[in-house]
Amino acid sequence: MFAMIELELRRLKHDRTEIYTRAIQPILWLAVYGTVMSHVKAIPTDGIPYLDYITPGVLLQSTIFVSVFYGLTIVWERETGILKKLLVAPASRYATVIGRSVASGVRAIFQVLIIIPVALLIGVDFIFNPLYFLTAILIIFLVSGGFAAISILIASLMKTRERFMGIGQAIIMPLFFVSNSLYPIKLMPTVLQYFAYFNPLTYAVDAVRGLLISGDIRNLLPDIAAIVIFDVAMFAVASISFSKIIE
Amino acid sequence: MTIAIEVNGLVKVYSGKVRALDGVNLKVKAGDVFALLGPNGSGKTTLMRILTTQFKPTSGEASIFGLDVIRRDAEVRKVISYVPQEMSVWTDISGYENLLIYAKIYGLPSTGRTKVIREALEGMGLDSVADNLVKTYSGGMIRRLEMACAMLIRPRILFLDEPTLGLDPTARKVVWEKLVSFKKEFDTTVFFNTHYMDEADIYSDEIAIIDRGRMVKFGTADELKHSIKKEVIQFILTNHIVAENVLKMIRSMDFVSYVIISNSELNVVVKDAETALPVVMEILRNEGVSVKKISMTRPTLDDVFLKYAGAISLQGGGIREIKQIRSMSGKGYI
Structure with missing residues (x-):
């Protein structure tokens, strides 16, 4: 399992371009969309500046982006022989699935480490509490792991890269919009609100916003509980679907 | 074992x-x-x-x-x-x-x-x-x-x-x-x-x-x-003419499948060339046919493969295999 994390780190060591290019989109959200919309002041954010309000959402969106496309790696490894070789390795297949997901969490963390300094530059006001910060990182890590598991599930259904690209996009953007990332859920039509409550991103954004921006962590425990339930469910499904990828 | x-x-x-x-x-x-x-x-x-x-x-x-x-x-x-x-x-x-x-x-x-x-x-x-x-x-x-x-x-x-x-x-x-x-x-x-x-x-x-x-x-x-039972002994003869009764004698041997003669080339198809050669040689010598050169062609594995699995290979391997080979060539394999 740790071997997979090490693999990711070693890959990143040799080629860091991906981290930088992947940071462009979230930085655009913050620097362009966020800055412009903060002048509109039409969205009730409980007194938090709008730019600060959307930072956690953008942060999470960009990290789950990394995770969801991690399945692409699995598809690629299926086309090459790596996946086959991993299956024949004297290690548990579940450990392989979990190791893969966790490794993608590591990649996601690097994403965070790039976006936060940029957000600071633009003028986002973070709470400087190391404990809060670490908890936020942990939550991001957990959520990315869950989404990586979803992506393994998708990979088992979509066996080609092209299909995967399409479905990956079709998942991330709706999740991003139907959550409290850009605006409070209260503003949505009732039907969408229901969806938002089933969206794990909502809970993650809520927790990270509390920890990094507003300091309001009353909902932290239920948020974490929701994320853990989501993770466990996704890991279980991904482990089962993994055997499908093979054939 | x-x-x-x-x-x-x-x-x-x-x-x-x-x-x-x-x-x-x-x-x-x-x-x-x-x-x-x-x-x-x-x-x-x-x-x-x-x-x-x-x-x-x-x-x-x-x-x-x-x-x-x-x-x-x-x-x-x-x-x-x-x-x-x-x-x-x-x-x-x-x-x-x-x-x-x-x-x-x-x-x-x-x-x-x-x-x-x-x-x-x-x-x-x-x-x-x-x-x-x-x-x-x-x-x-x-x-x-x-x-x-x-x-x-x-x-x-x-x-x-x-x-x-x-x-x-x-x-x-x-x-x-x-x-x-x-x-x-x-x-x-x-x-x-x-x-x-x-x-x-x-x-x-x-x-x-x-x-x-x-x-x-x-x-x-x-x-x-050996299981193909088709090995060829080829004799290059000094003389172009071989008497019909010599060919008949060779053909009558039970291990000989068939005999072909064209110009100075005598091809004898047998089950096992190594054991057949001395016998055929003996006949030729007794009948006064002089031989310039002898070569043996044994079947290769290709022949074996074609005999036992030849039919389907003509139908090709389908797009998947071709894609695999091509994609490997892209990755520096070929």
Whole structure:
């Protein structure tokens, strides 16, 4: 399992371009969309500046982006022989699935480490509490792991890269919009609100916003509980679907 | 004699209709190099993937050193190594790092791990390029790196799926030389699929031919060649004219299939050229036919292959196989 994390780190060591290019989109959200919309002041954010309000959402969106496309790696490894070789390795297949997901969490963390300094530059006001910060990182890590598991599930259904690209996009953007990332859920039509409550991103954004921006962590425990339930469910499904990828 | 692989009545049906394996029986002795030959789509890869516990057969049994591949798959995976047909290393890290990651995935103890990796690299002649990115490797080097990965756990059986597909002759030779020396050192059983008849001929102890999901022939390279029963003895004669009764005498021998004469060339098709030659020679000498030159043509494995599995190979291997070969060429394999 740790071997997979090490693999990711070693890959990143040799080629860091991906981290930088992947940071462009979230930085655009913050620097362009966020800055412009903060002048509109039409969205009730409980007194938090709008730019600060959307930072956690953008942060999470960009990290789950990394995770969801991690399945692409699995598809690629299926086309090459790596996946086959991993299956024949004297290690548990579940450990392989979990190791893969966790490794993608590591990649996601690097994403965070790039976006936060940029957000600071633009003028986002973070709470400087190391404990809060670490908890936020942990939550991001957990959520990315869950989404990586979803992506393994998708990979088992979509066996080609092209299909995967399409479905990956079709998942991330709706999740991003139907959550409290850009605006409070209260503003949505009732039907969408229901969806938002089933969206794990909502809970993650809520927790990270509390920890990094507003300091309001009353909902932290239920948020974490929701994320853990989501993770466990996704890991279980991904482990089962993994055997499908093979054939 | 220990049996390394035993397969009984193995059937694999894909999505309810394609019968990839149709009752395969097979026995491989421990310590042998075993070649499985078959046209595209004959079930070679399917058989190997079942033996390496990647998926389950529809029915039938298979075991590796007495361990059932379905019920005791975790134990099987501890004694086997497998090199898939497609590339199975990460190209964006170095060769050494690939081995390190695989060593960790395989759960090699950390003490002595570096030594095992170094030995594997040396064994495959890759020590000088160990720290270069795999991207910069040639097809043959990548193959050798994959072999090095497979050897990390000192497997009792090494499964190789088309080990030299798309390599140039020199690279193929190097891969096999390294493989043979590894096999000698650790007494590993080697089971490989191939399209290259010459490889099966030179390097294997035993050969099986699979066609349409069934084993059609089994034996050593020599046994297989003899089984064709068509060897040609060619006599170049000093004189153009051979009396009809001489030909009749040769034709009447029970081991002679047929005789063709054209100009000064006399071709005698027999079951076994080595034993037939002295007899035919005797007849020619007694009848005063002088011979300038003799040559024997024995069937090659290609002839064997064409005889037992020829029909289907004409239909081609389908787009999947072509795509695979092409995609490998893109990755520097060919």
